Amino acid sequence: MPSGMPDGERPEGGPGGMGGGMGGSNVLVERFTAVEEWADLVEQAKADLTADLFDSGYAEEVLDQWESMLTDRAGDLVDAATVREEADAIRAKLG
Incomplete structure (x- = not known):
């Protein structure tokens, strides 16, 4: 160095x-x-975050909002079919 x-x-x-x-x-x-105790805290925080964002449906709500905004306000920049296709791919990952 x-x-x-x-x-x-x-x-x-x-x-x-x-x-x-x-x-x-x-x-x-x-x-x-x-440190096992801290590792357990990390795993609990991951589980809580997963529940808060994904299991609750919040992540999909945010995705719906973005999809709508892009379709309504950026239709001249991005084709609606492309936005829908990409949003559907993300939804599949959200599971």
Whole structure:
């Protein structure tokens, strides 16, 4: 690593060692979840979030709102059939 370069930074200036999201690793998360009690809290928070967003139907309500907005207000930019097709693909993922 070049001298004077703080740990965790890449020479091109991008963040380094930040991991997380999109399947990346995150050392802090790994250490946190290595403690069984904390790992249980993370799993409970995931279950709560899933219930709040998906099981409750809230995520689908938001999707419906976006689909409607795009169809009504951006029809000159995006074909309604494309919006519907994409929304249906997202609905399938929401399960």
